[in-house]
Amino acid sequence: MIALEHLTKRYDDTLAVDDLTFEVRPGVVTGFLGPNGSGKSTTMRIILGLDHPSKGRAAINGRAYADLERPLREVGALLDAKAVHPGRSARNHLRALALSNGISYSRVDEVLEFAGIASVATKKVGGFSLGMSQRLGIAAALLGDPAVLLFDEPTNGLDPEGIRWIREFFRTLAQEGRTVFVSSHLMSEMALTADQIIVIGRGKLITQGSVDSLTATAKGTVWVRASDLATLTTALSARGGVVEAEHEGLRVSEMTSDQIGDIALGAGVAIFELTPQRASLEEVFMDLTSDAVEYGSGGHRE
Amino acid sequence: MVTVSSDVTIQSVVRSEWLKFRSVRSSIMGVVVTFTLTLGIGALVTIALRSHWPHESPLDRLTFDPVSTSLVGVLFAQFAVGVVGVLFITSEYSSGSIRTTLSAVPRRGQLVAGKLVVLIAAMFVVAEVASFATFLLGQAIFSGVVPTASLANASVVRAVILAGVYLTLLSVLGFSLGLLLRQSAACISLFTSLLLIIPIIVIFLPQSWQNDIARFEPSQLGSAMTSITTPAHDFGAWASLATLTIYVAVVTVAGVVWLCRRDA
Numbered sequence: 001m002i003a004l005e006h007l008t009k010r011y012d013d014t015l016a017v018d019d020l021t022f023e024v025r026p027g028v029v030t031g032f033l034g035p036n037g038s039g040k041s042t043t044m045r046i047i048l049g050l051d052h053p054s055k056g057r058a059a060i061n062g063r064a065y066a067d068l069e070r071p072l073r074e075v076g077a078l079l080d081a082k083a084v085h086p087g088r089s090a091r092n093h094l095r096a097l098a099l100s101n102g103i104s105y106s107r108v109d110e111v112l113e114f115a116g117i118a119s120v121a122t123k124k125v126g127g128f129s130l131g132m133s134q135r136l137g138i139a140a141a142l143l144g145d146p147a148v149l150l151f152d153e154p155t156n157g158l159d160p161e162g163i164r165w166i167r168e169f170f171r172t173l174a175q176e177g178r179t180v181f182v183s184s185h186l187m188s189e190m191a192l193t194a195d196q197i198i199v200i201g202r203g204k205l206i207t208q209g210s211v212d213s214l215t216a217t218a219k220g221t222v223w224v225r226a227s228d229l230a231t232l233t234t235a236l237s238a239r240g241g242v243v244e245a246e247h248e249g250l251r252v253s254e255m256t257s258d259q260i261g262d263i264a265l266g267a268g269v270a271i272f273e274l275t276p277q278r279a280s281l282e283e284v285f286m287d288l289t290s291d292a293v294e295y296g297s298g299g300h301r302e
Numbered sequence: 303m304v305t306v307s308s309d310v311t312i313q314s315v316v317r318s319e320w321l322k323f324r325s326v327r328s329s330i331m332g333v334v335v336t337f338t339l340t341l342g343i344g345a346l347v348t349i350a351l352r353s354h355w356p357h358e359s360p361l362d363r364l365t366f367d368p369v370s371t372s373l374v375g376v377l378f379a380q381f382a383v384g385v386v387g388v389l390f391i392t393s394e395y396s397s398g399s400i401r402t403t404l405s406a407v408p409r410r411g412q413l414v415a416g417k418l419v420v421l422i423a424a425m426f427v428v429a430e431v432a433s434f435a436t437f438l439l440g441q442a443i444f445s446g447v448v449p450t451a452s453l454a455n456a457s458v459v460r461a462v463i464l465a466g467v468y469l470t471l472l473s474v475l476g477f478s479l480g481l482l483l484r485q486s487a488a489c490i491s492l493f494t495s496l497l498l499i500i501p502i503i504v505i506f507l508p509q510s511w512q513n514d515i516a517r518f519e520p521s522q523l524g525s526a527m528t529s530i531t532t533p534a535h536d537f538g539a540w541a542s543l544a545t546l547t548i549y550v551a552v553v554t555v556a557g558v559v560w561l562c563r564r565d566a
Binding site: 045048049050051052065066068069070071072075077079080082083084085086087088089092093095096097098099100101102140 | 308309310314315317318319321322325326327328393394397398399401402404405406407408409563565566
């Protein structure tokens with residue numbers, strides 16, 4: 001369980017994290033979503049005790065990270081896969097981590113095997129591809145068999161097979177009752193992986209909830225084709241519908257398909273097609289974060 | 303399964319950091335270069351002096367110090383040990399692995415203590431072996447032609463031991479500068495400046511000032527520590543050791559405070 005209380009991080013004149021309060025519960029995969037630069041990585045660094053918050057606190061199982069006696073046995077994290085000394089072998093990198101937290105060397109071999117990099121264990125990390133580095137990062141996160149796991153953009157650099165592998169891996173971890181907290185700037189990615197989603201923008205909490213509840217609350221539209229579009233547009237607008245002409249039909253929002261059918265009947269217009277269209281999670285996300293996109297395109301990563 | 307069970311302690315941090323220290327090429331190269339410079343320069347200078355001895359002036363012969371002459375390579379090796387100390391911490395920042403390290407050892411003072419134990423132990427052994435080796439090599443080269451010194455003399459033993467201590471302290475100085483600056487290049491330039499540039503600046507000061515200031519220079523403290531005589535304006539060997547230790551301690555404490563307060 002990870003808990004944030006009014007977490008705030010200010011760098012000079014910018015608020016990277018702005019009064020975040022939420023909980024990440026065990027047993028499910030929780031997606032941490034936001035555009036690039038929205039404060040996801042900063043939040044994760046604060047949770048791990050690497051950055052100091054300006055205000056508020058982050059706790060793991062009720063305690064600050066720095067107070068954990070054996071941090072790797074309680075929390076596993078993959079922040080930046082390339083953040084490993086390039087001149088050290090994968091096995092020595094993991095062994096050094098294991099030694100500091102009293103973890104056996106046999107566990108090192110176990111996680112190397114699990115992550116699928118046992119064959120390159122003695123190779124220098126500097127020569128690893130991003131995908132192999134991600135796997136090494138995952139091995140490091142699992143080293144202490146922790147109940148809480150954090151992954152920052154873990155699918156970067158993975159091939160499609162690796163992405164599928166990691167999705168199933170997250171599900172398995174959650175089914176084992178662990179807390180799994182995964183950040184991404186891609187909603188499509190999280191829609192397939194996460195059960196719960198926390199959306200932030202410009203450091204602020206925008207929304208949180210289950211994937212289903214987020215798409216359910218989102219405004220859907222209805223696609224209509226009818227015999228007399230002009231008459232129908234007038235009739236729908238008069239009753240509060242928002243109508244846009246599109247190709248050979250109308251896209252109506254703020255109304256259900258039942259209401260539209262009734263109004264069309266009243267106006268004497270024949271309906272040819274009436275299709276409710278549910279917003280995809282991607283659209284919900286774009287809609288939610290459109291105000292909060294720090295950098296329109298290109299540039300700046302967190 | 304995870305079988306061994308223990309909290310993060312200073313011992314476990316030392317074991318981890320020792321593996322990290324010896325598993326990268328830069329430390330190993332640093333040790334090799336330290337040996338090569340200490341012994342190589344020592345051999346060069348002593349051989350040259352031996353062949354030139356018949357032409358030395360009587361005054362030079364009178365003030366000749368066979369101990370500090372044989373230890374002259376230390377003045378070159380000091381840059382190698384400094385770089386070892388610097389890279390032991392700055393490589394964590396340049397690679398980004400400091401974040402992994404600190405998530406395994408979140409108490410930062412504990413991390414620095416562990417790293418210092420490893421650095422001091424490793425560099426002390428290396429530097430002492432190099433010092434004694436170059437001393438013995440130098441005396442062997444001098445033997446028969448130039449007056450030699452013997453380890454039977456307590457002040458000779460002191461000078462040779464302090465040569466190793468000097469190198470060890472300088473590697474800690476490099477490490478602590480690394481804690482403060484975090485960047486390899488900046489640290490190495492600053493370290494070099496402290497040892498080389500300050501003495502050059504001091505030379506341009508009035509003579510009366512020079513005498514008072516020069517003895518506070520790290521390199522001057524080093525030569526006082528490795529000498530069996532005390533030059534007129536220098537501190538004695540033990541006072542020099544104390545002064546240098548204070549310098550290094552101040553920079554180290556500042557580095558630890560800075561590490562604890564800043565974001566990683």
